[in-house]
Amino acid sequence: MKHIAAVVLAAGASRRFGQPKQLLDWDGKSLVAHITDVALSADLSPVIVVLGHRAGEISQSVTTALPAQARRGPVRLAVNWGWEQGLSSSMKAGLAAVPADADAVIFVQGDQPLITTDLLRALCSRFAETGAGIVYPAVAGEPRPPVLFARRFFPELAALTGDQGGRAIISDHLDQASAIELDVLDTVADVDTPADYERLLARAADARGRPRGPGSLADLTHVRHLIVDMDGVLWHSNTPLPGLHGLFSFLREEGLGFMLATNNSSMMPQQYSDKLARFGVDIPPERVLTSAQATAAYLSGVSPLGTRVYAIGRDGIRSALEDKGFVLTEEQAEYVVVGWDRELTWKKLCTAALLIHGGARFVGTNPDNSYPTEEGPAPGNGAQLAALEATTGIAPTIVGKPEPWLYAEAMRRMGASPETTATVGDRLETDIAGGKRVGLTTILVLSGIATRRDLTHAAISPDLVFEDSRDLVRVWREQLRRHGQEQSSRHAV
Numbered sequence: 087m088k089h090i091a092a093v094v095l096a097a098g099a100s101r102r103f104g105q106p107k108q109l110l111d112w113d114g115k116s117l118v119a120h121i122t123d124v125a126l127s128a129d130l131s132p133v134i135v136v137l138g139h140r141a142g143e144i145s146q147s148v149t150t151a152l153p154a155q156a157r158r159g160p161v162r163l164a165v166n167w168g169w170e171q172g173l174s175s176s177m178k179a180g181l182a183a184v185p186a187d188a189d190a191v192i193f194v195q196g197d198q199p200l201i202t203t204d205l206l207r208a209l210c211s212r213f214a215e216t217g218a219g220i221v222y223p224a225v226a227g228e229p230r231p232p233v234l235f236a237r238r239f240f241p242e243l244a245a246l247t248g249d250q251g252g253r254a255i256i257s258d259h260l261d262q263a264s265a266i267e268l269d270v271l272d273t274v275a276d277v278d279t280p281a282d283y284e285r286l287l288a289r290a291a292d293a294r295g296r297p298r299g300p301g302s303l304a305d306l307t308h309v310r311h312l313i314v315d316m317d318g319v320l321w322h323s324n325t326p327l328p329g330l331h332g333l334f335s336f337l338r339e340e341g342l343g344f345m346l347a348t349n350n351s352s353m354m355p356q357q358y359s360d361k362l363a364r365f366g367v368d369i370p371p372e373r374v375l376t377s378a379q380a381t382a383a384y385l386s387g388v389s390p391l392g393t394r395v396y397a398i399g400r401d402g403i404r405s406a407l408e409d410k411g412f413v414l415t416e417e418q419a420e421y422v423v424v425g426w427d428r429e430l431t432w433k434k435l436c437t438a439a440l441l442i443h444g445g446a447r448f449v450g451t452n453p454d455n456s457y458p459t460e461e462g463p464a465p466g467n468g469a470q471l472a473a474l475e476a477t478t479g480i481a482p483t484i485v486g487k488p489e490p491w492l493y494a495e496a497m498r499r500m501g502a503s504p505e506t507t508a509t510v511g512d513r514l515e516t517d518i519a520g521g522k523r524v525g526l527t528t529i530l531v532l533s534g535i536a537t538r539r540d541l542t543h544a545a546i547s548p549d550l551v552f553e554d555s556r557d558l559v560r561v562w563r564e565q566l567r568r569h570g571q572e573q574s575s576r577h578a579v
């Protein structure tokens with residue numbers, strides 16, 4: 087995989103606008119914090135934010151949004167003291183902070199609120215696939231930011247002066263450049279005037295209010311594998327949801343592969359299999375993947391048999407680690423693995439913190455801050471991780487959703503690839519955000535945590551939205567039926 091950094095250019099004085107555009111409200115955050123988020127969600131690393139004019143205030147607007155952002159990846163702030171010398175000086179300040187092992191950098195303008203992670207990802211994949219030294223979005227053939235430059239262009243970028251941007255470099259090297267033609271022009275529109283700001287805000291609200299749902303459906307006919315979240319999709323704690331039986335009969339009838347995947351690390355696959363049996367569905371434990379198993383699989387890929395691990399958590403994580411040949415211990419552990427533990431004690435936290443402090447790697451099975459109970463939200467694994475992070479100053483490596491590892495392990499077990507895999511879940515920030523990161527078709531059901539109201543506010547939009555799994559099966563079946571008819575009429579001709 088290519089290592090690509092982002093430089094967010096946010097040093098200018100917004101003279102035409104009359105106030106710092108960087109601080110405009112976007113979705114409850116500053117515009118620059120929003121754009122930083124978009125870059126992080128595209129897995130660009132690090133995301134370097136270049137500040138200049140009113141750097142103090144603007145950096146604060148980024149750092150207040152930072153705890154959430156930093157979980158997604160590293161953010162660095164770079165101050166361009168010479169910002170008044172023009173755009174090139176900010177590009178240079180950003181470039182100076184790009185790590186030596188980065189293959190390329192994407193320069194993102196701090197005032198293009200509608201740029202998407204999909205667009206940034208498209209630039210990255212084009213670079214990875216073609217090796218083009220410059221990749222840019224184009225509107226009617228004209229290059230627009232954000233532009234990706236491969237490392238070999240860094241010297242030329244560093245030689246720019248005044249208000250020059252990368253445009254001249256693009257025209258000098260068209261033979262090494264690759265354009266991605268856009269059909270939605272507003273994607274790269276910038277906020278130049280207050281009227282632009284109003285228009286783009288309305289555009290964003292409009293796009294969020296109409297997620298692709300029934301009416302303009304993403305196609306499911308290419309999907310051959312499904313990763314299914316359980317709580318909120320198949321059941322609510324001990325009550326099966328309507329559609330549970332129908333979903334599995336549909337998957338079996340159509341010969342579709344599936345894995346049940348959960349961020350919960352406290353139970354073992356057999357326990358899920360037993361639960362489903364109580365609801366009248368026969369699913370072998372091999373079809374169940376927990377974040378505990380994904381964590382064990384992930385660690386066994388990076389460390390030898392017999393590695394010493396200190397684990398916080400219940401049977402789910404302990405047995406998953408032992409099955410993979412790890413030695414569970416409280417002493418001289420190389421890893422501290424933390425899963426949800428209803429019998430958590432100060433002593434356990436203390437042991438973990440001291441090991442991490444002594445150099446053990448800190449791994450969390452899943453980042454869920456809370457766990458829904460009938461009385462309200464109770465502390466989840468994320469809360470345990472936060473306690474250790476507060477103590478040690480070290481952030482954990484997370485394995486569960488929205489990180490890619492659980493999806494990767496599910497696909498490995500099914501022999502599936504992202505192009506033909508969909509994921510269905512009830513949480514935007516884990517199920518859907520994670521699915522998007524891995525490049526899956528994402529399906530949200532409203533039978534659990536997320537509501538239609540959340541969708542209008544969220545920056546994450548699923549490919550498809552259904553009331554519940556019944557609704558999903560109805561539409562999927564119908565799409566397959568029509569697809570089948572089209573195929574056979576095509577053959578008849």
Ligand SMILES: [Mg+2]
Nearest residue numbers: 315317318512
């Ligand atoms: Mg769920």
